[in-house]
Amino acid sequence: MSYWLVKSEPSAYSWDQLVKDKQTAWTGVRNYAARINLRAMKKGDEVLYYHSNEGVEIVGIAKVIKEAYQDPTIDDDRWVAVDIKAVKKLKNPVPLDILKKDKRFANMDLVRLGRLSVQTVKDDEWKMVMALAGE
DNA sequence: GCCAACGTTGGC
């Protein structure tokens, strides 16, 4: 079981929208490093849901319900999508600046590789985020 | 809205 983090701009697809839809196809990833991560996702893996641009914080937990398949939004079998569903909203969203200030997160992809849209989250990072979120 | 950081493209 692995942990991940996906980013979305709320104006494009927010956490609330995911809750409303129950689940969604995570399509449109066009970045090599992000694709490696998408392909490594397994059914049941848990995913932090992060809002970029607005909020700039981790807002909820999602879960992988369908492993990588060809992205239906492009006619090119090199790109993949996964399906995720909403699990729960965090009691306390975890803002990026808290993570940046906390040395324990200095090596977290979210802090180091700001632009990567699908990231890995280590077990200890997951636990620390959960603690900060009051979960 | 600006701009730094990073990925991608394309000329050589």
Place this chain on the structure above:
DNA sequence: GCCAACGTTGGC
């Protein structure tokens, strides 16, 4: 295959 130029992302 290198690297400059360009485009995009995303924090501020």
